[in-house]
Amino acid sequence: MLKILFTIIFSSLFFVSNSQNIKEFEFIGSLKLEDNSTISYKLKFTDIGKGMIEGKSITDFSGDHRTTSEIKGRIDYENDRISYAEVKNLSTKSDYDEENFCYIHLTNADFNLKNRKSSIKGSFQGKFPDGENCVEGELILVGSEFFYKRMEKLNRKISRVKKIDSVTKANLKTSTFKKKLAKNLLENEDVISLYIDDSSEVFLELWDEELEDGDKIDLFINQKIVLENFEIKNQKKIIKIPFSNSDVSVTVIANNIGQKAPNTVSLILRDKNNSHKIRTKLQQDEQAYIMLKSNQ
Numbered sequence: 001m002l003k004i005l006f007t008i009i010f011s012s013l014f015f016v017s018n019s020q021n022i023k024e025f026e027f028i029g030s031l032k033l034e035d036n037s038t039i040s041y042k043l044k045f046t047d048i049g050k051g052m053i054e055g056k057s058i059t060d061f062s063g064d065h066r067t068t069s070e071i072k073g074r075i076d077y078e079n080d081r082i083s084y085a086e087v088k089n090l091s092t093k094s095d096y097d098e099e100n101f102c103y104i105h106l107t108n109a110d111f112n113l114k115n116r117k118s119s120i121k122g123s124f125q126g127k128f129p130d131g132e133n134c135v136e137g138e139l140i141l142v143g144s145e146f147f148y149k150r151m152e153k154l155n156r157k158i159s160r161v162k163k164i165d166s167v168t169k170a171n172l173k174t175s176t177f178k179k180k181l182a183k184n185l186l187e188n189e190d191v192i193s194l195y196i197d198d199s200s201e202v203f204l205e206l207w208d209e210e211l212e213d214g215d216k217i218d219l220f221i222n223q224k225i226v227l228e229n230f231e232i233k234n235q236k237k238i239i240k241i242p243f244s245n246s247d248v249s250v251t252v253i254a255n256n257i258g259q260k261a262p263n264t265v266s267l268i269l270r271d272k273n274n275s276h277k278i279r280t281k282l283q284q285d286e287q288a289y290i291m292l293k294s295n296q
Contacts, residue, residue, distance in 0.1 A: 031059070041057065069087070082106070082109050083109065085103065101129065118142070179195045194276060195293055203271075213258030217265060218252075221251075252290075256284055261283070
């Protein structure tokens with residue numbers, strides 16, 4: 001069921017259940033209208049055999065005009081096509097009159113079943129109960145594994161950035177900065193605070209000086225991700241860190257444990273006069289911090 005006056009951010013989900021030869025599908029996505037506004041849209045249906053499908057749709061599922069409609073249609077696995085129409089209103093939070101509801105009709109849309117990027121995409125026509133056209137646009141749905149991994153990745157990144165930000169602020173207030181390292185091993189939640197000679201840039205080298213065993217990390221510099229799920233190799237990765245601010249924070253997060261525990265990374269920090277070697281030793285999802293301050 002479609003209303004014409006909403007805008008909502010696109011999201012996506014796909015689900016398949018195969019029990020006793022009954023296939024159930026669930027998609028969450030968006031309807032993109034002619035004016036480029038989007039409306040959230042959820043589609044759930046069952047393959048009842050002989051190419052026929054039945055189910056329901058929910059439009060504006062998180063909004064003030066949430067509406068559930070019955071759908072009926074056909075699915076063609078051989079040619080990757082799906083068609084359906086909303087046939088009646090089951091429930092609604094909207095105060096629109098029944099004759100003003102705009103029902104979605106999707107004809108011969110692309111239907112792709114792929115493990116990571118399953119999708120339904122196609123043009124739809126909206127129709128009033130009397131058959132008169134009301135609106136048209138594009139329906140876009142994307143598969144669950146892809147969606148959930150993207151959302152999990154995004155949520156993990158957001159939570160990590162928030163933690164890095166709070167830890168960085170606390171460390172800048174409480175840390176004692178030194179010109180030389182008192183220790184060079186960083187374990188979970190450890191912090192190294194270093195003065196860096198007045199320089200416009202610092203170089204950070206990262207590598208695995210032992211066995212390449214598949215250790216992967218995220219590297220943040222000033223709360224911005226620079227390396228994401230990066231696999232540490234024997235060959236050095238060199239990163240130039242602009243030193244435009246008086247303070248710089250470097251965070252190393254272990255994303256996994258390779259063939260040999262723990263997750264280890266060798267690092268060298270170089271300014272124009274000095275070189276500092278550091279080593280991280282972390283379990284999965286643990287993190288360590290390096291705080292740098294200009295020595296002016």
